[in-house]
Amino acid sequence: xxxxxxxxxxxxxxxxxxxxxxxxxxxxxxxxxxxxxxxxxxxxxxxxxxxxxxxxxxxxxxxxxxxxxxxxxxxxxxxxxxxxxxxxxxxxxxxxxxxxxxxxxxxxxxxxxxxxxxxxxxxxxxxxxxxxxxxxxxxxxxxxxxxxxxxxxxxxx
Amino acid sequence: xxxxxxxxxxxxxxxxxxxxxxxxxxxxxxxxxxxxxxxxxxxxxxxxxxxxxxxxxxxxxxxxxxxxxxxxxxxxxxxxxxxxxxxxxxxxxxxxxxxxxxxxxxxxxxxxxxxxxxxxxxxxxx
Numbered sequence: 001x002x003x004x005x006x007x008x009x010x011x012x013x014x015x016x017x018x019x020x021x022x023x024x025x026x027x028x029x030x031x032x033x034x035x036x037x038x039x040x041x042x043x044x045x046x047x048x049x050x051x052x053x054x055x056x057x058x059x060x061x062x063x064x065x066x067x068x069x070x071x072x073x074x075x076x077x078x079x080x081x082x083x084x085x086x087x088x089x090x091x092x093x094x095x096x097x098x099x100x101x102x103x104x105x106x107x108x109x110x111x112x113x114x115x116x117x118x119x120x121x122x123x124x125x126x127x128x129x130x131x132x133x134x135x136x137x138x139x140x141x142x143x144x145x146x147x148x149x150x151x152x153x154x155x156x157x
Numbered sequence: 158x159x160x161x162x163x164x165x166x167x168x169x170x171x172x173x174x175x176x177x178x179x180x181x182x183x184x185x186x187x188x189x190x191x192x193x194x195x196x197x198x199x200x201x202x203x204x205x206x207x208x209x210x211x212x213x214x215x216x217x218x219x220x221x222x223x224x225x226x227x228x229x230x231x232x233x234x235x236x237x238x239x240x241x242x243x244x245x246x247x248x249x250x251x252x253x254x255x256x257x258x259x260x261x262x263x264x265x266x267x268x269x270x271x272x273x274x275x276x277x278x279x280x281x282x283x
Contacts, residue, residue, distance in 0.1 A: 013224070014226045015169065015222060015224075047229065108198055108202060110201070
């Protein structure tokens, strides 16, 4: 089944990912792509605590994720890949690297960002990067949970 | 006597506020707990909310789920500190016990609260 959801979410693994999406997708593994979490056993343990034991959690750096993306896409189980920012997404999707669709699930307020949706705040630079990815053929929509309507990129950038 | 513990309820949506309201309605104690919601927060913003709620006092953080953003921010804040402890699976029973045992050390209060909360989970015969 491979990766059913590529999600940008600055909370990384949390309830919406594990329960909101994980249940209806019947996800059997979750890949968390984040360089700082990858290098910290304490942080990994924190994120693992929120996941039922029958779901595998894989922690990867951005570089490792680029190398293993095709392996995860061939996995017969259903997976979710989550990362915390658009730069990580851009690195994963660079050179047509296999990311064809992206769910913007939660990017929250920070200095320099403005509200685009209730759960999506973007700087102008981040909006430009998303549009560039869309121009490369990546389908980008915003949707916090599966029961809401996916919002097309042009409606929030 | 040392300063009584502050309880900070850390939750999704309005669960924390609702629990605080219920504790006050049942006990009349309305100065022991502070609600914090993760609404609209990334981990940095939630940590700021928690820091304000703790207000440099000894505290127990009552987190709704044993995973997710409420937990990760709470544990990061408590890491390496003896004046802040974390309990997950907050319920009304543990809070009702906590507000009357705020003179304990944070870790002891957290353990006591966890036991009180666990005792409240039953499957009574109908």
